Amino acid sequence: MVSERHLWRLRKRPQGDVRDGDLEFLKEPIPALQDGEFLLEVLYLSLDPTNRLWMSDRRQYMPPVDLDAPMRGGVAGRVVASKKQGVSEGEIFFGLGEWADHIVTDGTNYVKAELPKGLPLSEGYGVFGLVGPTAYFGLLHVGKPTQGDVLVVSAASGGVGQIVGQIGKIKGAYVIGIAGGPEKCRALTDEFGFDAAIDYKNEDVGARLDAFAPGGIDINFEQVGGEIMDAVMARMKMFGRMPLCGMISGYNEGETAPGPRNWPLILMQRLTVQGFIIFDFIEHYPAMMRELGGWIAEGRIKSRQDVRVGLDRAVEHLGLLFTGGNKGKLLVEVSPDAARL
Numbered sequence: 294m295v296s297e298r299h300l301w302r303l304r305k306r307p308q309g310d311v312r313d314g315d316l317e318f319l320k321e322p323i324p325a326l327q328d329g330e331f332l333l334e335v336l337y338l339s340l341d342p343t344n345r346l347w348m349s350d351r352r353q354y355m356p357p358v359d360l361d362a363p364m365r366g367g368v369a370g371r372v373v374a375s376k377k378q379g380v381s382e383g384e385i386f387f388g389l390g391e392w393a394d395h396i397v398t399d400g401t402n403y404v405k406a407e408l409p410k411g412l413p414l415s416e417g418y419g420v421f422g423l424v425g426p427t428a429y430f431g432l433l434h435v436g437k438p439t440q441g442d443v444l445v446v447s448a449a450s451g452g453v454g455q456i457v458g459q460i461g462k463i464k465g466a467y468v469i470g471i472a473g474g475p476e477k478c479r480a481l482t483d484e485f486g487f488d489a490a491i492d493y494k495n496e497d498v499g500a501r502l503d504a505f506a507p508g509g510i511d512i513n514f515e516q517v518g519g520e521i522m523d524a525v526m527a528r529m530k531m532f533g534r535m536p537l538c539g540m541i542s543g544y545n546e547g548e549t550a551p552g553p554r555n556w557p558l559i560l561m562q563r564l565t566v567q568g569f570i571i572f573d574f575i576e577h578y579p580a581m582m583r584e585l586g587g588w589i590a591e592g593r594i595k596s597r598q599d600v601r602v603g604l605d606r607a608v609e610h611l612g613l614l615f616t617g618g619n620k621g622k623l624l625v626e627v628s629p630d631a632a633r634l
């Protein structure tokens with residue numbers, strides 16, 4: 294059995310972009326397995342915008358990662374040794390783990406993966422690990438789309454956004470995605486079936502929204518914050534809904550940006566703005582797995598994963614989320630076996 298593992302430890306709270314020296318990549322002995330524990334070989338590490346929040350000590354939805362502790366991250370792992378009843382070698386688990394190639398756990402915060410048959414692990418974990426449930430619950434339980442609604446999604450071509458737009462289409466909405474660059478915008482309409490796309494890096498978002506949705510917007514699935522959010526909020530219809538999923542434009546900031554500028558519109562237009570965190574919906578997971586899994590099996594929902602190789606380059610890969618360098622759900626292939634599963 295393997296006796297050492299590679300892992301990242303958080304050494305400093307980053308100021309702005311994550312820099313060399315904020316985290317350290319190390320090789321350490323794997324602690325001996327105790328009764329009730331099992332050893333996972335990590336297959337995929339999920340890199341998510343929230344990783345950057347966990348590195349900071351700003352007020353957030355769970356405790357930040359302690360300095361010198363292993364960096365926290367979502368993982369898909371395969372059991373390579375077990376002293377826990379009911380857990381056998383070869384089984385695959387998804388959970389909240391560490392930026393490491395091996396993890397000893399008692400199973401807290403892990404679930405055995407039960408994926409729709411025939412789905413490669415990269416897609417199964419890529420969709421069902423975090424972004425699919427986020428899109429599903431955020432749109433259906435918070436945004437509550439109905440036939441004919443105008444739905445706007447920001448960070449639309451990323452992991453969550455691509456699925457939000459496609460679920461919106463299934464529910465009969467007119468879907469406008471906002472993304473950076475012509476290639477991403479083309480993928481939104483041509484590959485994912487969005488009705489319209491706005492390239493916020495090259496176009497005037499407000500003017501394009503006026504052109505695509507002259508009657509206003511019913512739902513703003515917000516993932517970015519800042520100026521993009523302001524432009525969308527200014528065009529919300531009366532009683533519009535705004536699931537607040539993320540505000541990535543501010544995650545690298547030391548201080549929370551002022552705003553939103555058009556806060557009074559929440560009052561004037563009687564908007565419902567609701568933040569949500571995926572963990573709020575755990576009890577509804579089986580229903581989500583059935584419905585979202587069904588749409589994927591029927592080919593009604595497609596997804597793109599952006600798989601990068603090398604745990605040792607995890608910090609560099611994470612930066613892609615903040616420059617828009619990722620094309621779909623960002624995963625790190627930690628074990629070469631992952632691609633065969």
Ligand SMILES: NC(=O)c1ccc[n+]([C@@H]2O[C@H](COP(=O)([O-])OP(=O)(O)OC[C@H]3O[C@@H](n4cnc5c(N)ncnc54)[C@H](OP(=O)(O)O)[C@@H]3O)[C@@H](O)[C@H]2O)c1
Nearest residue numbers: 342427448451452453472473516539540541542570571617
């Ligand atoms: N509430 C929850 O439970 C929950 C769960 C998962 C994710 N989230 C949130 O959902 C959002 C998307 O997450 P994801 O995992 O799917 O990531 P992602 O969309 O795959 O990647 C992040 C994307 O955000 C865009 N972006 C980054 N900085 C930006 C900026 N300053 N202005 C405009 N766009 C910017 C980039 O796309 P472009 O190339 O288009 O700029 C980038 O590709 C994040 O805000 C995240 O925090 C929330």
